[in-house]
Amino acid sequence: MASATATTTKGGAGRGALNSALFYVFLVLFVLVSLFPLLWVFRMSIVTKSNLLTSPAVTLTAPPVATSYGTVFGNPDFIQALQNSVIVAGVTTVICLFFGSICAYAIARLRFRFKGSIMTIILAISFFPAVAIIAPLFIQFSAVGIINTYWAMIIPDVVFALPLTIWILVAFFRELPRDLEEAAKVDGATTIQAFRKVIVPLAAPGVFTTAILTFIHAWNEFLFANTFIFDAAHYPVTVVIPNFATTYTTDYGAQAAGAVIVTVPLIILVLIFQRRIVSGLTAGAVKG
Amino acid sequence: MTSATGQKKRRGGWIKEEFGNAERRTAYYMILPALLIILAIAFFPIMYSVLLSVTSSTITGFGSFVGAENYIEMFQNEDFWEGLKNTLIFTVVSVTIEFIIGLGIALAINRAFRGRGLVRAAVLVPWAFPTVISAVMWRLMFQDQIGVINEVANGIGLISEPILSDTTLLLLGAIFVDVWKTTPFMALLLLAGLQTIPGDIYEAARVDGANVMQRFFRITMPMLKGTILVALLFRTLDAYRVYDLFWVMSGQQLESLSTFVFKSVRVSQLLFAQGNAASVFIFVTAFLIALIFIKVFGMQTGTEE
Numbered sequence: 001m002a003s004a005t006a007t008t009t010k011g012g013a014g015r016g017a018l019n020s021a022l023f024y025v026f027l028v029l030f031v032l033v034s035l036f037p038l039l040w041v042f043r044m045s046i047v048t049k050s051n052l053l054t055s056p057a058v059t060l061t062a063p064p065v066a067t068s069y070g071t072v073f074g075n076p077d078f079i080q081a082l083q084n085s086v087i088v089a090g091v092t093t094v095i096c097l098f099f100g101s102i103c104a105y106a107i108a109r110l111r112f113r114f115k116g117s118i119m120t121i122i123l124a125i126s127f128f129p130a131v132a133i134i135a136p137l138f139i140q141f142s143a144v145g146i147i148n149t150y151w152a153m154i155i156p157d158v159v160f161a162l163p164l165t166i167w168i169l170v171a172f173f174r175e176l177p178r179d180l181e182e183a184a185k186v187d188g189a190t191t192i193q194a195f196r197k198v199i200v201p202l203a204a205p206g207v208f209t210t211a212i213l214t215f216i217h218a219w220n221e222f223l224f225a226n227t228f229i230f231d232a233a234h235y236p237v238t239v240v241i242p243n244f245a246t247t248y249t250t251d252y253g254a255q256a257a258g259a260v261i262v263t264v265p266l267i268i269l270v271l272i273f274q275r276r277i278v279s280g281l282t283a284g285a286v287k288g
Numbered sequence: 289m290t291s292a293t294g295q296k297k298r299r300g301g302w303i304k305e306e307f308g309n310a311e312r313r314t315a316y317y318m319i320l321p322a323l324l325i326i327l328a329i330a331f332f333p334i335m336y337s338v339l340l341s342v343t344s345s346t347i348t349g350f351g352s353f354v355g356a357e358n359y360i361e362m363f364q365n366e367d368f369w370e371g372l373k374n375t376l377i378f379t380v381v382s383v384t385i386e387f388i389i390g391l392g393i394a395l396a397i398n399r400a401f402r403g404r405g406l407v408r409a410a411v412l413v414p415w416a417f418p419t420v421i422s423a424v425m426w427r428l429m430f431q432d433q434i435g436v437i438n439e440v441a442n443g444i445g446l447i448s449e450p451i452l453s454d455t456t457l458l459l460l461g462a463i464f465v466d467v468w469k470t471t472p473f474m475a476l477l478l479l480a481g482l483q484t485i486p487g488d489i490y491e492a493a494r495v496d497g498a499n500v501m502q503r504f505f506r507i508t509m510p511m512l513k514g515t516i517l518v519a520l521l522f523r524t525l526d527a528y529r530v531y532d533l534f535w536v537m538s539g540q541q542l543e544s545l546s547t548f549v550f551k552s553v554r555v556s557q558l559l560f561a562q563g564n565a566a567s568v569f570i571f572v573t574a575f576l577i578a579l580i581f582i583k584v585f586g587m588q589t590g591t592e593e
Contacts, residue, residue: 023396023401024403026396027397027403027406027407030393030407030410031406031407031410033468034410034411034413034414034468034472035410035413037422037425037426037429037468038413038417038425040425040429040436041425041428041429044428044434052434053433053434055434055439056434056435056436056439056440057439059434059436099321099322099325100322102318102321102322103318103319103321103322103323105318106314106315106316106318106319107319110311110312110314110315110318111311111312111315112311112312112315112316113312118319118323121323121326122322122323122326124578125326125330127521127522127525127526127574127578128330128571128574129525129528129529129545129546129570129571129574130529130531131529131531131545131546131549131550131567131570132334132337132549132567132568132570132571133329133330133333133334133337133567134549134550134553134554134567135337135340135347135549135553135560135563135564135567136332136333136334136336136337136340137329137333138347138553138554139336139340139347140333140336142347155329156329158325158329159325159326159329159330162322162325162326163326166322191311191314192314216416219418220418220419220420220421222418222419222420222531222532222535222536223531223532223546223550226535226550226554227550227553227554238418238420238421238532241420241421241424242420242423242424242536252428252431252434255424255428256425256428259421259424259425259428262418262421263416263417263418263421266416266417266418267412267413267416267417269416270412270413270415270416271409271412274405274408274409274412275408277412278408278412278476278480281473281476281477282476282477282479282480
């Protein structure tokens with residue numbers, strides 16, 4: 001654990017080499033453990049049903065086949081679920097970015113009272129136990145008639161994603177140079193104009209990162225979807241995939257394939273934008 | 289700007305002062321929509337939950353006032369205690385392990401080395417997984433027929449029965465999956481905190497003869513305290529409301545506080561009133577946890593520059 005500082009002490013060449021060898025062994029282990037489930041489940045998704053059921057050792061060595069992917073993509077319910085998830089997560093992201101960026105700009109740039117309290121309230125919401133409001137929401141959503149619609153997922157998703165959106169955007173907005181807006185204001189722009197014409201284009205990369213994080217948050221949501229949706233035509237992927245094993249009388253290969261399909265796009269997105277995502281995720285915690 | 293002076297200011301108090309200033313007025317208008325959304329869909333329902341919990345309401349209709357009856361019934365329900373027990377064990381054990389391993393990883397990778405990008409990528413992969421999907425994946429690996437982990441654990445004599453048929457093993461499994469999924473995130477937060485500690489402090493301490501342990505306990509830990517508290521609070525509250533992982537990985541067998549509420553409200557609607565009492569219980573206890581972090585451990589909540 002002390003290796004962070006140990007490498008710089010005068011320990012002789014042998015000890016240094018041993019230390020760095022140990023360090024890389026540790027790194028390789030860490031990377032393997034992190035990636036293992038994805039790799040193994042991918043492996044499970046590309047073997048035949050009979051090979052899969054024989055034993056894990058056979059699963060590891062069996063020749064690859066694409067039948068599970070054929071099953072999953074040939075299943076209209078799964079395609080529908082993918083579409084539902086994209087719609088719900090997409091609309092949630094757009095709404096969160098619209099309200100979130102306006103709110104975050106005010107917090108990052110303007111001076112007013114209770115800023116600290118407002119930020120605390122907003123943050124408190126994102127760690128609020130969501131299950132505590134499913135009963136009242138169920139009654140209210142039934143009264144308004146939106147049970148079994150996308151809105152029954154989008155509305156609560158927005159509430160729980162919005163705090164995340166605001167916190168990350170505040171961190172990004174604070175990093176932008178202040179002089180440009182001041183200059184715009186000197187030239188006669190209002191606060192709103194300065195925001196729209198100067199901040200928004202400059203903040204685009206930060207806003208884009210925030211959009212990805214918000215989208216992932218909504219894409220992963222399960223509790224509200226499982227509570228408010230009874231109708232299979234509106235199920236998102238997070239509800240459909242756990243039920244795969246039962247609906248297909250234990251077609252584990254199809255379940256594995258489904259899991260790989262909904263995870264890989266997220267992982268690719270995250271890997272492409274990893275640098276920015278890490279700074280977005282940690283900004284709030286460290287500065288706040 | 290100049291109008292809000294003199295006699296006006298004396299009578300209006302802070303409201304007039306805040307709204308008399310164009311910049312501040314704009315700020316409030318910009319914050320209001322987001323705040324209203326949050327208040328309407330989170331705070332209003334929780335009040336409604338409190339109301340429901342002291343009435344004999346069902347999912348279809350509002351009932352009469354029954355006082356603490358729902359709470360009494362809830363405290364007599366074994367499932368509730370099972371859920372509370374599992375939730376507490378899960379939260380304490382998984383957050384503790386995540387913190388220790390996360391801090392170790394953060395300290396180890398807090399330096400320049402080759403392959404840094406790969407490590408960061410490996411950190412983000414478990415984090416990006418939807419919780420439900422990771423539950424599905426691990427369940428597939430815990431399976432007694434096809435699961436590699438069940439097979440290996442059985443082969444080396446670690447378990448005597450299938451993982452998925454024993455609630456103790458399921459709880460251990462849930463803790464393991466949570467550690468796998470969120471330790472990297474913990475490491476990431478702590479690493480960001482470590483990087484804000486200036487290196488010359490260590491240099492100075494070394495010149496003064498402080499050894500590795502002294503530097504860790506006298507410099508790293510105190511300077512990291514703020515970040516550690518934030519990370520621990522986030523993870524504790526997140527683990528305390530565990531639902532997705534238990535529900536999906538255990539095939540609905542493992543009870544937590546959240547699954548108890550879900551079952552009461554959504555599955556067996558006979559227990560609707562008890563479910564509401566449990567909702568209020570979760571909310572109040574989560575609030576107390578946050579309060580303990582702020583008051584007892586002295587966590588900073590202010591966010592002013």
